[in-house]
Amino acid sequence: MTSAAFRRSLFLAAALAMLSPMVVLAQEDLAAQARSALLRAAHFWSGTVASHGGYVWEYSTDLTTRRRGESGDLPQTTNWVQAGTPMVGSALLLSYAATGDAALLEAALATGRCLAYGQLESGGWHYSIEHDPQRVKHWYHHLGEAGKALGNVTTFDDDNTQSATRFLIELDRYVDDAEISAAVARALDCFHRAQYRDGAWDGAWPQRYPPPKGTYSEFPTFNDGSMSDCLRTMLLAWDTYGRPEDEAAVRRCMEFYLRAQQPPPQAGWPQQVDRDLEPAWARRFEPPSVCGGESADNCNVLMDLAQRLNEPRCLDAVGRCVEWYRASRIGGTDERGTWARFYELKTNRPLYFTRTYELTYDDKDLPLHYSFKSNYGVNAMIRRYEALRQAGLQPAVEALNPDERSPEAWKAAAAGLQERVKTAIETLDDQGRWVRRVPRREQTRDAQGRIGYSVDAARPLDMMYSNTTVTNLRALANYVIASRQGPAITAPRRLPPPPPLPARD
Numbered sequence: 001m002t003s004a005a006f007r008r009s010l011f012l013a014a015a016l017a018m019l020s021p022m023v024v025l026a027q028e029d030l031a032a033q034a035r036s037a038l039l040r041a042a043h044f045w046s047g048t049v050a051s052h053g054g055y056v057w058e059y060s061t062d063l064t065t066r067r068r069g070e071s072g073d074l075p076q077t078t079n080w081v082q083a084g085t086p087m088v089g090s091a092l093l094l095s096y097a098a099t100g101d102a103a104l105l106e107a108a109l110a111t112g113r114c115l116a117y118g119q120l121e122s123g124g125w126h127y128s129i130e131h132d133p134q135r136v137k138h139w140y141h142h143l144g145e146a147g148k149a150l151g152n153v154t155t156f157d158d159d160n161t162q163s164a165t166r167f168l169i170e171l172d173r174y175v176d177d178a179e180i181s182a183a184v185a186r187a188l189d190c191f192h193r194a195q196y197r198d199g200a201w202d203g204a205w206p207q208r209y210p211p212p213k214g215t216y217s218e219f220p221t222f223n224d225g226s227m228s229d230c231l232r233t234m235l236l237a238w239d240t241y242g243r244p245e246d247e248a249a250v251r252r253c254m255e256f257y258l259r260a261q262q263p264p265p266q267a268g269w270p271q272q273v274d275r276d277l278e279p280a281w282a283r284r285f286e287p288p289s290v291c292g293g294e295s296a297d298n299c300n301v302l303m304d305l306a307q308r309l310n311e312p313r314c315l316d317a318v319g320r321c322v323e324w325y326r327a328s329r330i331g332g333t334d335e336r337g338t339w340a341r342f343y344e345l346k347t348n349r350p351l352y353f354t355r356t357y358e359l360t361y362d363d364k365d366l367p368l369h370y371s372f373k374s375n376y377g378v379n380a381m382i383r384r385y386e387a388l389r390q391a392g393l394q395p396a397v398e399a400l401n402p403d404e405r406s407p408e409a410w411k412a413a414a415a416g417l418q419e420r421v422k423t424a425i426e427t428l429d430d431q432g433r434w435v436r437r438v439p440r441r442e443q444t445r446d447a448q449g450r451i452g453y454s455v456d457a458a459r460p461l462d463m464m465y466s467n468t469t470v471t472n473l474r475a476l477a478n479y480v481i482a483s484r485q486g487p488a489i490t491a492p493r494r495l496p497p498p499p500p501l502p503a504r505d
Contacts, residue, residue, distance in 0.1 A: 030421065031414075031483035035099060037425045038476040042095045044432030045088065045469055046107035052131045053107075053114035054079025055088045061435060061462040069128060072443075077132040081118070081125045085111060086163040088466055091473040093170055098477035100488035105174060112171045115164050116183040123190025124154030124161035154190055156201055161187065162229035169233075169240050172498070173491035185498035188237055191230065192249060196220065198259075199252030201230040219280050220256070221272045222294040227253070228301040235308065241497045254305050257298060258317055265327065266348055267320035268295035271341075279345060285353045285370060292328065292339035293376045295321055300381055303388060312393060318385050325378055336379055341372050368452060407485060414482035421479045424472040434468050437461070 049059060056074055060066035067073060069080035079085050089111030096104035118129030121140045130136045140152040154161055165187040172184050195201055200220035220227065231253045238246035260277050261269055270279035271291040279288035299318045306314035330350055331338035340350030352372050354365040366372050405413075427434055439457040446452065481487050 028483075030418065031480060033425050034421050034476045034479045034483070037428050038095055038473065038480060039099060039101060039104075040432035041428060041434070041469065041476075042092055042101075042104055042107070042432075042473060045473075046092055046104070046110075049464070050107070050110065051076050051079060052117075052129075053110035053112075054085040054118075054129055055111075055466055056080040056084050057466055059464045061433065061464060066461060066463065071127070074128070075132070077130065077135070079114060079118070079129045079131070080127065081115070081129060081164055082127050082158045082160045083163075084466055085114060085129070086167040087470050089115070090163075090167045090170060091470045091477070093167070093174065094477045095473055096174070097487040097489045097491070098480040108171055109175055109177065109180075112168055112175075112177075112180050112183070115168060116179050119164075119183055119186060120152050120154055122152045122154040123186045123193070124156070125164050126151060126153055126155060127158075127160060154194070156194070156226045156230055158224050158226070159229040161190070162226075162233045165191070165233050166236050169236055170491075173240065173495060174489070181498045185500070188246070188498070191234060191237075192245060195230075195249055195252065197252075199249075199254070199256035200260075201227050201253075219272050219274050219282075220260075221282065222269055222291070222298060223271050223282065223286070225294065225297045227257075228297050231301055232304070235304070240495055242494055243497050250305075251309075254302075254309070254311070254314065257302060257305075258313060261298075261317055261321070262290055264320055265324060266290045266343065266345070267317075267324045268292070268343075269298050269321075284357050285367065287342060287351055287359060289342040289344060289351055290324075290348075291342060292325075292378070293341045293371065293374070295325075296376045296378045296381045299385065300377075303384060306388070306393060310393060315385075315388065315393060319389070322382055322385055325382065330373065332375065336375055338373055339376055339378055341374070341376075405485070410482050410485040414479055417475055417479040417482065420475045424475055428472075433464055434472060435462050435464055436468075438463050 045055075049055065049063065056067055056069045056078075057080060058066060058068050067076070069078075069084060070082065074080070089108050092104050092111065093108040095101070096108060114129060115125070117131075118125060120126065126139070130139060156162060165184070168180055168184050168187065172180050191201075198220075202220050222228070231250065234246050234249045234253070237243070238250055257269075260273055261267060262279075268290040270289060271286055271294050272280045272282040272288075274280040279290070281288055299321050302314040302318050305311055306318075325339065328339060328343060328348060329337040330340055340352070342351040343349065344351050349361055350363070350373070352360050352363045352366060354360055354362075355367050357367070363373060424434075429435060437460050439455045440459050440461055441456075442454045444452045444454050
């Protein structure tokens with residue numbers, strides 16, 4: 001080696017030696033920034049945005065011009081369950097685990113109390129929780145004296161009761177609180193009472209009790225992942241409390257999924273089935289068919305079960321559905337395809353509706369309030385299936401419950417979150433808000449009742465969204481946890497079961 005080459009090698013070695021501490025220092029700096037941003041955002045959301053401990057979908061920055069859930073503008077006395085209060089509470093609880101900040105546990109507990117207050121006598125939740133003393137009289141809450149003719153609909157639509165129950169179970173692991181434990185007990189009792197003997201859950205219980213005969217409300221539905229969300233909730237309950245009745249509910253539902261799958265070559269699932277497991281009509285724009293939307297979620301939940309229960313039948317069922325998906329793509333690319341929501345039985349032709357709800361094969365005049373073709377997460381599901389099939393089920397089962405995560409695994413988790421964390425930090429303002437300026441948008445209906453939207457770009461609004469906040473809080477919290485190679489606060493893995501409820505009449 002020449003003297004010049006020797007000097008270059010020494011210089012390179014010295015540079016690398018200096019770089020390694022710099023990389024570590026940069027990661028430590030980012031972790032500190034992430035923790036600071038996490039606390040600022042979580043404290044703003046729980047201290048300024050929360051009302052009675054609860055939340056809605058979206059807010060204008062003045063918190064009054066816009067305060068909306070799915071049904072439109074809401075007063076300060078109304079909170080939203082679906083995609084609102086439980087998911088924010090869960091993000092606050094994760095933020096507490098990441099930082100150990102006791103104020104965040106108190107904020108999560110306030111959210112839990114909001115849900116416990118709004119729990120219906122039937123054991124679950126409607127879409128909203130009302131705190132106004134006059135308006136709350138329309139609901140048959142478990143705490144109230146209202147008659148049974150009033151609102152007592154536990155809904156499983158859109159992960160409503162399921163998300164509330166999962167958050168309360170998570171919270172129950174961190175706090176010793178009788179009100180929270182009792183709410184969990186009522187909710188789990190509702191899940192068990194609502195499950196059909198064949199293992200299915202339908203979309204709402206009790207919609208009317210008993211459900212009216214000859215209508216789709218008595219039929220099991222996969223729409224919007226409602227049954228998958230029920231199953232995942234019972235899995236969490238089983239893992240948390242170890243109760244045999246929760247395990248039995250999980251296994252019954254697994255068997256229902258396997259029985260309800262359609263035979264090849266259309267080996268997906270209908271959006272809704274009747275009691276004989278035949279595809280059934282639901283709403284007027286939801287025909288009997290094989291569903292390109294819900295089948296992907298069903299495949300994911302079956303892969304969860306394949307790993308959790310070491311059950312190869314679940315993985316085999318997914319494989320049959322993947323073959324159908326590969327033969328049914330209507331557009332896009334192999335990496336990101338497009339599928340119809342509904343496929344005609346036997347012919348496998350895509351089915352659509354016009355904006356006046358006429359069944360058609362044409363996709364030129366689709367309603368705006370409903371998805372009739374999309375990716376539906378199919379490509380991601382197929383990639384997961386291929387990886388699971390290649391690795392083999394047994395290693396995947398073993399990976400679910402490692403004794404501890406290796407330092408390399410923690411570093412990889414942190415590295416995978418870095419770009420999202422940097423973006424979250426850069427876009428957070430000084431008050432702890434993620435704000436977007438958007439055109440004003442109002443829902444409209446024409447003379448035929450068709451839904452549309454009016455957009456006023458000349459009068460934009462500065463808006464905050466619960467979904468954006470939750471996504472960023474979770475990314476920041478998970479990065480803080482990965483950077484320190486474990487949470488600041490660890491909840492127990494297994495709890496004693498919640499107290500039994502008194503017998504019902």
